[in-house]
Amino acid sequence: MKIAPIADIKAHLSVYIKESENGPIIITRNGRPVGVLLGITDEAEIERLVLAYSPTFQKILAESRREIGETGGVGHEEFWQERKTGMQ
Numbered sequence: 001m002k003i004a005p006i007a008d009i010k011a012h013l014s015v016y017i018k019e020s021e022n023g024p025i026i027i028t029r030n031g032r033p034v035g036v037l038l039g040i041t042d043e044a045e046i047e048r049l050v051l052a053y054s055p056t057f058q059k060i061l062a063e064s065r066r067e068i069g070e071t072g073g074v075g076h077e078e079f080w081q082e083r084k085t086g087m088q
Contacts, residue, residue, distance in 0.1 A: 003028060009037065 002019060003026045009016050020039035027035040040046055051057045056059070068071075068078055 001026065003033075005029070005031075006034065 001023055004016060006027050009025075009027055016037055017039075020037045022039070024039075025037040026033050027037060036050060038049070040049075064079045
């Protein structure tokens with residue numbers, strides 16, 4: 001992991017983008033971390049990152065976990081039976 005000030009990142013962005021392929025680069029302002037430059041290898045990775053930091057998606061996950069905790073969720077057989085019924 002590399003750490004670099006934002007002024008240096010701005011001045012040499014293409015170099016840092018290339019370096020981010022080897023690992024994340026922590027971006028600092030006045031010595032404090034303010035961001036991360038990550039290399040992306042494929043479009044699926046972009047989707048995972050966006051969802052991981054989406055407040056709406058995180059709210060849906062939290063609500064789903066709460067509901068599963070309260071109800072026990074849907075069993076394996078019931079899930080597949082519902083899929084078969086819905087496909088007809």
